Amino acid sequence: MKMLKLAAYVASASLLVACGSDDKDSVSAESRLLETNAQIAYAVYTDSVSTAKSLQTALSTFKASPTDANLEAAKKAWLVAREPYGQSEAFRFRDGPIDNETNGPEGDLNAWPLGEALIDYVNATGNDFDEETAVIANSAGINSNGSVDGTVADQNIVQSIVTIDADLFDGNSATNADESDVITGYHAIEFLLWGQDLNASASVTDGTDRETAIKTNDFNHGGQRLLTDFTSDDDADRRHLYLEVVVAKLITDLESVQAEWAPNADNHRADFVDTSDATATTNKLTTIVQSMGTMAYGELAGERMAVAYDGNSQEDEHSCFSDNTHRDVWLNAEGVSNIYYGDYAGYDSNQDGVDDITTNQVSGYGFDDYLNDKGLSNLNSQISTALTNTETQYKLLDTAATDNDQPFDVLIMTDNHSDTNPVLTTINALKAQSNGFIEMAEELNLGTVTVTDSTEAFD
Amino acid sequence: MYLHSVFSKPGIARLVLLLSITILTACDKQSSSVAPAFNSSEWKPGGNTTIPTSNKIRFDLPAANLSPPLKTDFHAGKALAQQPWIKAPTATDSRDGLGPLYNARTCMACHVNGGKGSTPNNPSEELFSSLIRFSIPGENKTLGVTPHPAYGDQVQSQSTSLAHQLRHIPSAQNIAKDVKPEAYIFINWTEKNIQYPDGTNITLKSPSPVFKNLGYGEVGKNTLVSLRTAPSIHGMGLIELIPQNQLDALTDAHDKNQDGISGRTNQVWDSVKQETVPGRFGLKANKATLALTVAGAFANDLGISNPLARSQPCTDLQITCLKAATGNDENGFELNQSQLDRVIFFNQNLAPVAARNLDQKEVIAGRELFYETGCQNCHQPNFKTGPSKTLPHLANQTIWPYSDFLLHDMGKELADNRPDFTANGQEWRTPPLWGVGLRTKVNRSTALLHDGRADTIEEAILWHSGEALKAKKDFMKLKQKDRDNLILFVESI
Numbered sequence: 001m002k003m004l005k006l007a008a009y010v011a012s013a014s015l016l017v018a019c020g021s022d023d024k025d026s027v028s029a030e031s032r033l034l035e036t037n038a039q040i041a042y043a044v045y046t047d048s049v050s051t052a053k054s055l056q057t058a059l060s061t062f063k064a065s066p067t068d069a070n071l072e073a074a075k076k077a078w079l080v081a082r083e084p085y086g087q088s089e090a091f092r093f094r095d096g097p098i099d100n101e102t103n104g105p106e107g108d109l110n111a112w113p114l115g116e117a118l119i120d121y122v123n124a125t126g127n128d129f130d131e132e133t134a135v136i137a138n139s140a141g142i143n144s145n146g147s148v149d150g151t152v153a154d155q156n157i158v159q160s161i162v163t164i165d166a167d168l169f170d171g172n173s174a175t176n177a178d179e180s181d182v183i184t185g186y187h188a189i190e191f192l193l194w195g196q197d198l199n200a201s202a203s204v205t206d207g208t209d210r211e212t213a214i215k216t217n218d219f220n221h222g223g224q225r226l227l228t229d230f231t232s233d234d235d236a237d238r239r240h241l242y243l244e245v246v247v248a249k250l251i252t253d254l255e256s257v258q259a260e261w262a263p264n265a266d267n268h269r270a271d272f273v274d275t276s277d278a279t280a281t282t283n284k285l286t287t288i289v290q291s292m293g294t295m296a297y298g299e300l301a302g303e304r305m306a307v308a309y310d311g312n313s314q315e316d317e318h319s320c321f322s323d324n325t326h327r328d329v330w331l332n333a334e335g336v337s338n339i340y341y342g343d344y345a346g347y348d349s350n351q352d353g354v355d356d357i358t359t360n361q362v363s364g365y366g367f368d369d370y371l372n373d374k375g376l377s378n379l380n381s382q383i384s385t386a387l388t389n390t391e392t393q394y395k396l397l398d399t400a401a402t403d404n405d406q407p408f409d410v411l412i413m414t415d416n417h418s419d420t421n422p423v424l425t426t427i428n429a430l431k432a433q434s435n436g437f438i439e440m441a442e443e444l445n446l447g448t449v450t451v452t453d454s455t456e457a458f459d
Numbered sequence: 460m461y462l463h464s465v466f467s468k469p470g471i472a473r474l475v476l477l478l479s480i481t482i483l484t485a486c487d488k489q490s491s492s493v494a495p496a497f498n499s500s501e502w503k504p505g506g507n508t509t510i511p512t513s514n515k516i517r518f519d520l521p522a523a524n525l526s527p528p529l530k531t532d533f534h535a536g537k538a539l540a541q542q543p544w545i546k547a548p549t550a551t552d553s554r555d556g557l558g559p560l561y562n563a564r565t566c567m568a569c570h571v572n573g574g575k576g577s578t579p580n581n582p583s584e585e586l587f588s589s590l591i592r593f594s595i596p597g598e599n600k601t602l603g604v605t606p607h608p609a610y611g612d613q614v615q616s617q618s619t620s621l622a623h624q625l626r627h628i629p630s631a632q633n634i635a636k637d638v639k640p641e642a643y644i645f646i647n648w649t650e651k652n653i654q655y656p657d658g659t660n661i662t663l664k665s666p667s668p669v670f671k672n673l674g675y676g677e678v679g680k681n682t683l684v685s686l687r688t689a690p691s692i693h694g695m696g697l698i699e700l701i702p703q704n705q706l707d708a709l710t711d712a713h714d715k716n717q718d719g720i721s722g723r724t725n726q727v728w729d730s731v732k733q734e735t736v737p738g739r740f741g742l743k744a745n746k747a748t749l750a751l752t753v754a755g756a757f758a759n760d761l762g763i764s765n766p767l768a769r770s771q772p773c774t775d776l777q778i779t780c781l782k783a784a785t786g787n788d789e790n791g792f793e794l795n796q797s798q799l800d801r802v803i804f805f806n807q808n809l810a811p812v813a814a815r816n817l818d819q820k821e822v823i824a825g826r827e828l829f830y831e832t833g834c835q836n837c838h839q840p841n842f843k844t845g846p847s848k849t850l851p852h853l854a855n856q857t858i859w860p861y862s863d864f865l866l867h868d869m870g871k872e873l874a875d876n877r878p879d880f881t882a883n884g885q886e887w888r889t890p891p892l893w894g895v896g897l898r899t900k901v902n903r904s905t906a907l908l909h910d911g912r913a914d915t916i917e918e919a920i921l922w923h924s925g926e927a928l929k930a931k932k933d934f935m936k937l938k939q940k941d942r943d944n945l946i947l948f949v950e951s952i
Contacts, residue, residue: 113542113543113545113549113554113555114545115545115546115624116545116549117545117546117547117548117549117555117619117784118546118619118621118624122548122549123548155620155621155634155637156621157621157625160621160631160634161630161633161634162621162625162628162630162631162634163628163629163630167627167628168625168628170627181543181545181546181564181624182543182545196549298534302531302534302535302538303534303538303542306531306534306535307534307535307538307539307542310535311535311797311798313554316538316542316554
């Protein structure tokens with residue numbers, strides 16, 4: 001924890017009682033570390049569930065009364081729902097409830113690139129079709145003569161006759177091997193609310209001319225789906241229905257993860273906080289550090305940022321419809337920091353940089369405390385400095401998007417590449433921070449952890 | 460760090476001791492060891508690129524000596540090989556352009572964790588990480604085969620059509636498939652019994668594909684059909700750097716040494732150089748370079764056009780496929796040159812994994828038997844990679860892939876009877892054996908041989924015939940314990 005707080009003492013005290021220990025002093029540092037970690041997990045997934053439910057309410061209000069104001073309210077609810085979820089991603093890459101190979105729902109919650117062309121109409125770049133069909137999107141099929149033909153059944157879900165219900169995702173989702181398009185999760189909702197992130201003229205970007213992002217709760221940026229898609233359009237009802245089905249699944253999936261972290265239950269948490277086997281306990285700590293490093297470096301700095309930056313690839317941008325990627329970066333990095341410090345401050349309901357919803361706040365025993373208790377306070381200082389630098393950089397990224405009209409997809413444009421580009425400086429800060437985690441694992445005799453690749457996580 | 464943990468163990472000393480004992484014993488029997496003296500480099504099949512065995516054994520990890528700055532390039536390439544490609548159109552030119560016909564939406568969907576694909580044992584399970592090649596009789600200087608007029612030279616079982624994507628949904632059955640998948644493929648298995656001279660029985664199984672929902676007409680009686688399981692992809696950059704003269708030295712096209720083993724190079728078209736060159740990649744050594752292998756797989760397996768394989772995976776008869784949206788950029792590519800370069804770089808830097816147990820008594824005995832039965836005549840144990848300006852860390856490495864990368868007649872039963880460039884219908888390229896014992900740890904695939912028919916090393920050996928007949932027979936004559944030891948050695952390298 002960053003600062004000792006009374007609440008933390010209370011938490012520790014109740015922990016002692018819960019463990020039924022004979023000797024109060026016998027609660028190990030490892031046990032406290034794992035207990036805090038579990039508390040943060042439960043808190044952040046609880047907030048993820050409640051914000052997803054608020055999103056569901058907003059979508060249902062929008063369906064009942066499809067006005068501009070209610071569309072904006074739904075978009076805002078989506079943005080807020082991302083705030084705790086983004087922080088929760090630090091619990092990935094450790095074979096935990098969110099993404100274990102057996103039934104972890106992560107792929108259904110947050111996978112991208114989204115298969116948007118299968119969900120609803122999209123505009124195409126001029127390169128996407130040959131000349132005769134260049135202006136046509138995918139809202140019509142192609143007949144056997146090779147002509148685009150409105151009489152051929154529509155080739156996306158919303159505009160076709162396919163029944164929209166939960167069965168759509170049963171056997172067709174990201175968790176189903178690799179045979180399916182991603183058609184569900186946060187980004188499916190994002191696509192239906194915002195639509196494609198086209199230029200102001202509604203033209204498709206050619207990779208050199210992307211325009212501004214959302215500002216804080218300002219919806220004149222990102223995709224500009226027309227309200228009529230939800231009112232007078234032939235498929236308006238089907239769009240509402242799609243949203244309804246996807247958000248219901250989102251909540252179910254989040255609740256399944258939340259339940260695994262609930263206290264006093266026969267679940268993942270019960271095994272996780274059990275420190276009776278010393279070897280297993282050490283392995284758990286190793287896995288946590290591996291997970292923190294992998295999230296920060298392999299996943300965030302690598303797949304989520306470097307790939308998009310190197311290739312000027314908007315499709316690799318995390319939240320490419322809403323232009324909310326600067327928040328994803330912030331939240332992912334903050335989630336890792338939360339675990340390091342053993343703190344969870346809550347979430348930010350208006351994107352002003354302050355976590356104002358503090359109902360499920362946690363302030364506990366983190367790796368900073370653990371390092372200090374092990375006589376490694378210098379290493380703690382070193383890592384804290386690195387984390388602070390990461391925070392400085394991702395805040396610059398956030399400022400660029402919200403104050404300077406330079407969202408992530410503009411920053412990654414090749415012409416904007418420079419040594420001071422906040423995408424690049426954040427990538428480098430995350431790498432440096434991860435080197436600290438590697439050293440921490442070594443100094444704590446947790447073994448060698450590799451963090452460069454999210455697929456290198458423990459199986 | 461890793462060098463210390465793996466190579467400073469007392470095993471080496473013990474091994475030397477054991478070897479001496481073996482040799483002494485052998486001398487007592489008035490014979491000498493056939494196998495060459497153990498070389499400590501055998502612990503590191505990929506030389507300095509070798510990664511240690513750890514709790515996550517995979518074939519998609521970077522070479523141990525890849526410098527940290529270059530790891531970023533490796534992972535950028537990996538992301539392109541691993542993240543799903545999606546249906547065009549989308550708002551941007553990146554990441555879209557899947558299909559319209561395809562086998563998988565990512566490279567790693569079939570090369571799971573860098574390892575092999577599989578062939579379903581259950582006849583009602585659709586083929587996924589293996590594929591079928593088609594052609595019709597006739598030669599073709601640049602393609603190697605004459606593609607099937609309707610299906611091309613590869614059957615793509617997936618399409619971007621909504622009806623196919625949602626084929627598990629009843630209400631999607633009535634949507635017209637604007638681009639029909641070429642066929643859904645299932646595998647029927649035929650079993651046969653083999654008996655060892657010592658009376659031990661073993662059942663082998665061989666696959667025959669069944670085509671359902673053919674999208675573009677009958678297959679045709681003259682069509683040549685070949686089932687191929689996705690191979691593992693580690694060590695490719697090292698294989699690429701084996702000097703051609705080292706491979707040429709192993710050829711014996713007319714079996715002048717009369718050991719029953721010929722060994723030929725396939726002569727294949729290099730579309731970059733615009734000339735015929737020796738091939739070494741692909742199950743029939745029908746690919747000239749690693750770059751063309753990767754580019755060809757993108758174009759044909761994923762339907763992603765790129766500078767080295769420009770066309771969409773549609774034949775002239777597949778009109779809706781030809782007219783469907785592409786993900787092309789302004790240069791007409793779905794994967795541009797710099798992206799392709801990164802994926803090639805990723806492939807070049809995939810690390811072989813350290814050998815295991817080479818100091819154990821049974822494995823040492825198995826090693827001796829490997830050489831006694833002549834396995835090494837095709838599974839050429841080691842090479843030294845040549846120089847490289849662009850990949851200096853892969854250069855001048857002693858590597859142990861256990862393959863001569865040449866074509867050999869493997870007999871009628873393994874034959875696909877589908878010639879490819881100068882490879883005839885009974886010839887296959889010797890597959891490397893490095894890491895084969897790790898295959899089920901890498902992913903769940905047990906599949907061995909080109910079509911995944913063998914689940915174990917033993918089954919794979921028993922399918923050997925043709926030029927490998929003598930070696931196979933010698934293996935079969937061994938005592939059970941000796942056979943087990945030989946297999947243990949193969950599982951350890």
